[in-house]
Amino acid sequence: MDFPFDLNALFTERITVLDNNLSAARRAYGRPDPILQISTVIDELGKASSKAQQLPAPITSAAKLQANKHHLYILKDGEQNGGRGVIVGFLKVGYKKLFLLDQRGAHLETEPLCVLDFYVTETLQRHGYGLELFDFMLKHKRVEPEQMAYDRPSPKFLSFLEKHCDLKNSVPQVNNFVVFTGFFQSRSAVQLRKVLPKKPEGEIKPYSLMEREVVREEQRVLPWPFVRPVGPPHSPPLLPSSPQSRSLSVGSSPSRAPLRPAAAPGTPSSQLNDSCRAKRTSSLNRSRLSFH
């Protein structure tokens, strides 16, 4: 995704972390933020992501980022577009108070870090960029994949989590969030509190119930998250009626060269999240595709 301004001047790092101040540029240059340009990038990414997921409206925008305590990780390829750079994708995370059911069906009040939005531009999917973003975030937040909750993960994202992090056994929930079996064991990162039965429902509104309102065809048959992508876990078929069919994926991933560790500023590569990396079935070949 390219823009009519120099992305390398806007985002000095390969992966930029933005919070509600949208303040990456101020720290980098000591001058007022080019807020307008940063906002344009975020808004366009949010629109592209919602289109890819067939959501009725973007769940990521500059205004929403400013209004919430979320972190947005933006990945660029600085060499493309005549040296002005292109945006490859983004990942948005934030803490959410959630009522979750453990394996025995007990209600617990939790506040995990959640993946809220995740997008890699269509022509660059399945080249390892999603993993680069995800790995960077894990190191930045010092969290393990199984300690996180996932806001209505798409079939592509479920496949991604299974492939890269060996996350496949989810614990059924009544909201749109998905957690996996290790979640309730990792008490150090997740504050678990038993919820009294008479606590009124709806007091804490799951993010996804407000933002992700699309009712997908398959979910009319079985409630989320019992519906899993059909077919082999790593390469589900693209069904005409599924959200995946709108993505211009480059197809099943080719054999891949070793992953280059994400360039985490100030974070040694030795801190890479082993639980995720160790489970990678293959590593990644960064094709330098030109795109616009």
Ligand SMILES: CC(=O)SCCNC(=O)CCNC(=O)[C@H](O)C(C)(C)COP(=O)(O)OP(=O)(O)OC[C@H]1O[C@@H](n2cnc3c(N)ncnc32)[C@H](O)[C@@H]1OP(=O)(O)O
């Ligand atoms: C909580 C949420 O945010 S849910 C929303 C998730 N976002 C989307 O669905 C938007 C469209 N999809 C995307 O943007 C991307 O595919 C992402 C962000 C899910 C993953 O990023 P990528 O750069 O493609 O991932 P990466 O290359 O690191 O890993 C590839 C693996 O991801 C999964 N994956 C990626 N694209 C596809 C696809 N078209 N079909 C099926 N699986 C896919 C597969 O497991 C794939 O491994 P494989 O090629 O061996 O089958």
